[in-house]
Amino acid sequence: xxxxxxxxxxVTLSEEAFLTxxxxxxxxxYPSLFWYVQYPGEGLQLLLKATKADDKGSNKxxxxxxxxxxxxxxxxxxxxxxSDSAVYxxxxxxxxxxxxxxxxxxxxxLQVIP
Amino acid sequence: xxxxxxxxxxxxxxxxxxxxxxxxxxxNHLYFYWYRQILGQKVEFLVSFYNNEISEKSEIxxxxxxVERPDGSNFTLKIRSTKLEDSAMYFCASIKxxxxxxxxxxxxxxxxxxxx
Numbered sequence: 001x002x003x004x005x006x007x008x009x010x011v012t013l014s015e016e017a018f019l020t021x022x023x024x025x026x027x028x029x030y031p032s033l034f035w036y037v038q039y040p041g042e043g044l045q046l047l048l049k050a051t052k053a054d055d056k057g058s059n060k061x062x063x064x065x066x067x068x069x070x071x072x073x074x075x076x077x078x079x080x081x082x083s084d085s086a087v088y089x090x091x092x093x094x095x096x097x098x099x100x101x102x103x104x105x106x107x108x109x110l111q112v113i114p
Numbered sequence: 115x116x117x118x119x120x121x122x123x124x125x126x127x128x129x130x131x132x133x134x135x136x137x138x139x140x141x142n143h144l145y146f147y148w149y150r151q152i153l154g155q156k157v158e159f160l161v162s163f164y165n166n167e168i169s170e171k172s173e174i175x176x177x178x179x180x181v182e183r184p185d186g187s188n189f190t191l192k193i194r195s196t197k198l199e200d201s202a203m204y205f206c207a208s209i210k211x212x213x214x215x216x217x218x219x220x221x222x223x224x225x226x227x228x229x230x
Contacts (some may be wrong), residue, residue: 036221043223044157044205089157093219099145099211102219103171104157 002027006105008088013080013112021108023064023090029099033057033066033073038087047088055066062076075079080112116140126228127196135191139204140162144211146189147219150174150202152180156207163189164189164211176222196229203227 006020017090025031035047035057044084053068062077073090119138127133139146148160161171180192189194189208193200205223 044221046220049218050142080191099150099162101147101159101162102157102207103150105158106156 001019002031002092002094002103004090004092004103004105006088006108006114008022008108010085010109010111013110014112015112016079017092017114019075019077019080019084019110021090023073023075023105024065025092026072027071027092027094029030030068032095033064033114034091035062035064035073035075036087036089036091036104037039038107040086040090044089080110082112082114085110085112118206118208118220119165120204120222120225122225122230123223124226126230128225129198129229130195133193133196133227135193135204135227137191137222138187139189139206139208140210140220141187142210143208143220144217145169145209146181146183147207147209147216148191149205149207149221151205151224152202160204162189193227195225201227202228 003026005024009042032051034049036044037047048059050057056065064075087088087107087109089107091102095102121136130213146163149157152205158170161175162169178194182190203224203226205224207219
C-alpha cells in the first residue's frame with residue numbers, strides 16, 4: 001500500500017536557521033506529493049505540491065523537489081521565522097486520478113525560537 | 115476565496131451518545147472526504163463520498179459511522195454511539211473532481227470531538 005515516512009520531531013531551530021524536514025514515500029506508479037501545514041489550533045493548509053518527477057513546489061519561502069530516484073520530497077526553507085512554528089505533514093495522492101484519498105505522514109512539529 | 119466550513123468547532127458528548135458533525139464543502143466540488151486526527155497522531159482517512167454514495171472507506175469506518183449529503187450543500191458524519199477513542203479532530207475535505215490534472219483537496223478547519 002501507499003505510505004509516507006517523515007522525520008520524527010520536534011525540530012527546534014533558532015530564527016533564521018536553515019530548515020530541512022525529510023520525507024520519503026512508498027507508492028506504485030506516479031503519485032502527487034504535498035506538504036500541508038497545521039498552525040496551532042487550526043486546520044490543514046496546503047503549503048506546496050509537486051505532481052511529477054523533478055517538479056519543485058514552492059510557497060512562502062518553502063521548497064520541496066519531487067525525487068523519484070530516491071522516493072523523497074524533503075521540505076526546505078533557507079531562513080525560518082517564529083511564525084513558521086507549526087506541524088508539517090508530508091502527504092501523497094496516488095497517480096491515476098486526482099480524486100483519491102490523501103495518505104499523510106505522521107507530521108513533524110517545528111518550533112522556531114527567537 | 116471559497117472554503118470548506120465545519121460546525122461545530124468543538125463538540126463535547128457523553129460516551130454512547132450520537133453525534134453529527136457537519137461540513138459545507140465548496141459549492142462546485144463533487145468529491146467529499148472525512149479524515150480524523152487523534153491528538154498528536156497522524157491524519158487518517160475515514161471515508162470518501164461521490165455521487166451520493168461511499169466510494170471508499172477505511173477499517174476505522176465501521177458500522178457506528180455513517181455519512182450523508184442530505185441536501186445540495188451539507189455533508190455530515192454521524193457517529194451512532196460514541197466511544198472514548200472517538201475523541202479526535204475530524205476534518206472534512208472536498209475536491210472539484212476534474213478529469214484532468216491533480217485535484218487539490220481543500221480541508222475545513224476541523225471539529226474537535228471530545229467524548230467523556
